[in-house]
Amino acid sequence: MEFGWSAEDEAYRDELRAFIQDALPAGWRGYDQTDRPAYKAAAERFSRGMAERGWLTQNWPTEYGGGDCSAWRQCILTEELTPIGEPRGSQYMNVNWIGPAFMRFGTEEQKRYYLRRIAAGDIFWCQGFSEPDAGSDLASLRTRAVRVGDEYVVNGSKIWTSHVGVADYCFLLARTGEPDSRARGITVLIVPMDHPGFTRRNIASLAGDESHYEMFFDDMRVPVEWRLGEENQGWEVVRWALQYERVGTAQYQRAALQLSDVVGKAQDNGAFEDPEIRSRIGEAWATCRAARLLTYKVYDLREEGSPPTADSNLARVASTDALKGVAQLSRDVLGEEALEHDQAVDVIRNGGLAIAAGATEIQLDRIALDFLGLPRSR
Ligand SMILES: Cc1cc2nc3c(=O)[nH]c(=O)nc-3n(C[C@H](O)[C@H](O)[C@H](O)COP(=O)(O)OP(=O)(O)OC[C@H]3O[C@@H](n4cnc5c(N)ncnc54)[C@H](O)[C@@H]3O)c2cc1C
Known part of the structure; x- marks a missing residue:
């Protein structure tokens, strides 16, 4: 068993980081979405820049504008983009599940029309x-x-x-x-x-x-x-697509980045001296790591050609637990400062992600039924 990245994958991650550094201001943490035209133009510019390098849909088949790369390339991409605030804007959905849904369920004409435009970074959904x-x-x-x-x-x-x-x-x-x-x-x-x-x-x-x-x-x-x-046939399309959506963004990595900010602040304001806080930091870190490994399992299954399974639900619950844990910790470490704008938005968004793409209770239901094979309650 080998959990490391290959030299090519590491080189790709470095190249991607250099591209992000060039394309975005230092410390960038997401678009101001209130100026819609500016937000859309910037997300489009970023997506097209990735498309020109063949990175936007690199794990798609070449016939659909992809690069036939492994799904792990997609994993590296999202690990770099999700934590900082997703510079592709809503185009992240195109690659994660909308394009794959067209590949699987679309007519030849639909595939020709939409997939090329998605691969070029031209359309938002x-x-x-x-x-x-x-x-x-x-x-x-x-x-x-x-x-x-x-x-x-x-x-x-x-x-x-x-x-x-x-x-x-x-x-x-x-x-x-x-x-x-x-x-x-x-x-x-x-x-x-x-x-x-x-x-x-x-x-x-x-x-x-x-x-x-x-x-x-x-x-x-x-x-x-x-x-x-x-x-x-819509239910079949949607069940299939949602399993892709649930792991399509590296929320565990977003939680880990927020956690490192919280740790820095805890060291500055003295909260780190509290053994209870230190233990919770350790717990939050372990949750982020566990969520990452569960997500990797989903990528691994995808690489083997397995259809989506309840492993996606498991990975989603672990990731949103990590986000919720970090948000709670941030409130406890920062006190009133956690209510300042950017911090507060993070705290609210972290909670929201445990509802979007299916609330945690619904994910747990799928795990009980599909993963553990438990009987459905009345
Ligand atoms: C950040 C964010 C982005 C979103 N974006 C989109 C989007 O782009 N497009 C879109 O269509 N929707 C979107 N949604 C909506 C989201 O899909 C729904 O909010 C979600 O499916 C829950 O539905 P609901 O809000 O009606 O809550 P309800 O279904 O009413 O659930 C309320 C509570 O009851 C619990 N509950 C419900 N049924 C059960 C059950 N059987 N067993 C146990 N507990 C249960 C739920 O877990 C939840 O805690 C978004 C939501 C959020 C928070």
């Missing part, structure tokens, strides 16, 4: 899944798409959608089956954000003004060719 009454219980979603000739007529709404302010397309889930068809009656539609019948409203949030939106569909007419996968 948002994910229209959650609804006011369908979050954890996503299969109960009610946004309706009724087939009329060669179109679907879509009515309904979504909530908590991230990245709407910069997105070019929405990866939208809608009900095409009977109202009670649950997972059997859901379809994925790919809709440009400027399509008629589509409106949106920003939700004021402690995590920042541009964090979340509501989206409304009012007799929106969507051509059948914009469907991804078969009609009523």
Whole structure:
């Protein structure tokens, strides 16, 4: 068993760090998302710079604009980009799960059209899944798409959608089956954000003004060719894609970077002298390391060609536990200082990540069912 990186991988990480250092100001920790055009232009510039070097989709097959590299290259990339605040903006989703979803479920024409543009760093997406009454219980979603000739007529709404302010397309889930068809009656539609019948409203949030939106569909007419996968196959697409999304960002590394900041501050303000704090720092560090190893297991399985498994849920829970542990520690070490803007946003975002992509309780449910093989409770 060899847990080290190869010399080529180490060289790639160094090259990537040098690129990041050149592309971003020293100490950069994320975009100011309130200036949407500037944010989008900067994220696009960064993504295109990566695309020019063949780094954006390097683990994709060459026929889809990738470099046929191992998934470990993707792991290195996200370990360098997630902790500092994700300079690709919402394009991180493209590589993680939207592109792979097109590769697996798209028509040849869709693959040609979307994958090349994703690989070039040209398009931004948002994910229209959650609804006011369908979050954890996503299969109960009610946004309706009724087939009329060669179109679907879509009515309904979504909530908590991230990245709407910069997105070019929405990866939208809608009900095409009977109202009670649950997972059997859901379809994925790919809709440009400027399509008629589509409106949106920003939700004021402690995590920042541009964090979340509501989206409304009012007799929106969507051509059948914009469907991804078969009609009523949406649940299969989404379950598959979410397993990629859950480990697509290196949250364990983000937690580790925040932890090193907290340790520095604890040394400065004397909190480090407290044995209780020192022991919790050790515990938080161990959680970050455990989350990293569990995530590596998922990459390893992917490299072996295994379909997504509940190992992704396990890795996600470990990563979000690490984030929550560090946020709590930060509050205890910094006291009131933890309420200052940047710190507070980190604390709020860390908690939010334990809800996004499926709340922790739902991940634990999947682990109990799929990983431990326990029976479903009533
Ligand atoms: C930072 C962030 C970004 C997000 N971005 C997006 C996005 O881009 N697109 C999108 O579609 N959605 C997005 N969401 C929404 C997210 O997917 C939902 O918030 C999430 O699925 C939970 O749904 P809910 O908010 O309706 O809570 P609920 O489902 O009402 O859950 C409330 C609480 O009850 C618990 N619970 C629910 N059911 C069970 C159960 N069966 N067993 C045990 N406990 C249960 C949950 O774990 C949770 O603690 C985002 C959320 C956050 C926080």
